[in-house]
Amino acid sequence: MNEIKVNTVIIGAGISGLSAAHFLSKKSNDFLILESKNQVGGIIQTVIKNDFICENGPNTVLLNNEAIVEILKDCGLWDSINYPQESSNKNRFVLNNNQLINIPTTFLKFVKSPIxxxxxxxxxxxxxxxxxxxxxxxxxxxxxxxxxxxxxxxxxxxxxxxxxxxxxxxxxxxxxxxxxxxxxxxxxxxxxxxxxMKKKNIQSFNLPNGISQLTFKIAEKLNKHLKCNFEVEQIIKKNGFYEIIGNKEVITCNNVIVTVPAYVLKNIFSKDYLFKALDKVIYSAVDVFHFGFEKKNIENLKQGFGVLTKPSDKKSFLGILFNSRIFNHVSPNDKELFTVLIGGERQKELCKLSKIELRNKVLAELEDIIQHNGNLIFENHYKWEKGIPQYNMNQENLIMAINKFESNHSNLKILGNYFNGVSVSDCIMKSKQYIDRCF
Ligand SMILES: Cc1cc2nc3c(=O)[nH]c(=O)nc-3n(C[C@H](O)[C@H](O)[C@H](O)COP(=O)(O)OP(=O)(O)OC[C@H]3O[C@@H](n4cnc5c(N)ncnc54)[C@H](O)[C@@H]3O)c2cc1C
CATH class of the missing domain: 1.10.3110.10 (protoporphyrinogen ix oxidase, domain 3)
Structure with a gap:
């Protein structure tokens, strides 16, 4: 077995791990990031194909804390962020008798709304x-x-x-x-x-080459600290140090920051109470379809962010994002891009359908809503078997188990999206808060 010594090991190169590494790099040079896949980003996955920019994971990131602003500035991306079109911020739809109706944003609109x-x-x-x-x-x-x-x-x-x-x-x-x-x-x-409450106007953004531009940029800056294709199997505390074991290698360190999903973490440590708490975290499956059309073939040109459904609408999707109406940069000017999201706890059965069966169902429903007559010119699909962690009634116990484990293991931190905030900006903020407090 190879043996390496380093002060801090960060496990996982999703946004939680990468942002922890980014903020740590301002204070120390002595750290390693270990990632099991051959590329960084985790759930953040931009796919650029045929001039369409598709997001398999997050489509928009909130600018709701200082940590996200800081990381964008540090990466030289602040001046290139793309904000949603004004019309998409104003118009978010739900279905009502198969019609798109606005979610009201003012009291007067609410009074008048058929919602x-x-x-x-x-x-x-x-x-x-x-x-x-x-x-x-x-x-x-x-x-x-x-x-x-x-x-x-x-x-x-x-x-x-x-x-x-x-x-x-x-x-x-x-x-x-x-x-x-x-x-x-x-x-x-x-x-x-x-x-x-004081009203705050919170913006969101995407980047010219998609959200992955952020994770790729952080990884590029920290390249010499990054070890991909390294799957951590075990972490053992020995003689006051942590031993990180995987890939027939042992890495010894003083500090460890673990950002892998709960279903991975539960097998890395052998502590009973932590395993039980992590084992209860449910991750919902989500199917993500992207469809591209010629604009000239679409009749319903209502500008907006997208549409969400409720069970009584009897649709095969949870929501549709009108990507090219939110951001200009995601498709050529004469074309339109839509993302259809299916699954979650509400539509578990739909995620068990074959890809083609599901695709045909949701494509027909999308075409009906946007009134499309013509050929589909682009499509892309990604299935998240374990997509979004559910913040169910066991959250309190989970947080208690994590706190107990951390207090019994000095210099070990558990971060991630399955507690204390699921969004990209929450993950970045949690990483910054920890690094600022402990390094
Ligand atoms: C379909 C979808 C849409 C979403 N939309 C939005 C949105 O619009 N806006 C928003 O803010 N958020 C959104 N989210 C949530 C957000 O994207 C995630 O919560 C966030 O990206 C999670 O980042 P993370 O680093 O905590 O976890 P992950 O991205 O899961 O990263 C964990 C990393 O650990 C690695 N790893 C796993 N096991 C090991 C191991 N044994 N050894 C080493 N490495 C390992 C993984 O390969 C991965 O790279 C969405 C999520 C999904 C699924």
Whole structure:
């Protein structure tokens, strides 16, 4: 066996591991990043084919913290980020009788919107008088109790599907709808809290060559610290050091930062309570289809971000992103690109269909919505067998198990997207916070 010694090992070169490495590189030169695949990025996967820029993973990243801004500036990408078109920020749709209707963004638009019945709209006012929860509950119970069933079914279910592809009856409100939970806990009512909350305009972005441009840039800068095709099998604490074992090699280090998914991590350590907690993390399968068309063959040119569905729409997809209406750079000017997302906890059965069967179903539904008559000119597909981690009711126990494990293992940190924030910007922020605190 080869033996290498280094101060810090970072396991996993997704955005959590790469951003940890990036912030660490400002303080130290003595670290290694180990990645099992032959390329970096993890879930961030841009595919550039036939002049279309497709994202198998994240399509837009929020600019909602300083860490994401810092990393973009450090990588020289800040001045080249692409913001969504104004029209896509304003128009986010849900389906109503197979029609695209806007999710209202102002009180007046909400009053006029067909998104809820009059009864459903009036029910919302009752929220001011609903008792505050004493303990955490699931999203469905929380929203239905506070705002009524119609609000839950018509607005929250599509929204939660769009981010987590999740089942609201299983998801922890404290961990998935953190802002609403905190408003209720602080002000006794979400509505009262919203009135007192300072409004922030949070932007999102993509990059000229897709989101992978960020992960590739970080990797390029840290190239000499990166070891791909290294699958970590075990981590052992010995004589005050950590031994990282894999690929018939042992790497000895003082500090270790582990950013692999929960279903990998549970087999790397042999601690019973940690295994049990990690084993309960469910990852939803997601199928991602990209379709490209000639613009001239599309009749419905409604500009917007995309459309989300609810179960009663009886569609075979969770949502469609109108990529070329969000960002100009993702397709040639005379063509249009759409991403269709299927699966999650709601559509588990659909993900078991053959690729071609599923493709035909969703393509027909997409063409119906955008009124396309002509030939499909481009397509791409990616299947995430284990896509999005669900923040279910076991989150509290999971976080406790991780904290206990870390306090029994000094200089070991567990980071990743399956707790304390799933988005790319959350992952970057968590990495920065840890490096700033401990190095
Ligand atoms: C379909 C989809 C759409 C999404 N859309 C958005 C979006 O629009 N906006 C947004 O902000 N977020 C989005 N997300 C979420 C976000 O992309 C992820 O949460 C984030 O990229 C996770 O990064 P990570 O580094 O924590 O994990 P990962 O990307 O999973 O990285 C973990 C890395 O560890 C490596 N690894 C695994 N096992 C080992 C081992 N034994 N040894 C060494 N290395 C190992 C893996 O190969 C991988 O590179 C989306 C996710 C999915 C699936």
């Amino acid at each position: 809820l019945s009059i009864k459903g709209k009036l029910r919302i006012l009752k929220e001011l008088f609903v008792k505050q929860h004493r303990e955490n509950t699931n999203v469905s119970e929380f929203i239905t109790k506070r705002f009524g069933k119609e609000f839950h079914d018509n607005l929250i279910v599509p929204f939660v599907s769009g981010i987590y592809a999740g089942d609201t009856s299983k998801m922890s409100v404290k961990h998935t709808l953190k802002i609403l939970w905190n408003l209720e806990q602080t002000h006794g009512s979400v509505i009262k809290g919203l009135f007192k």
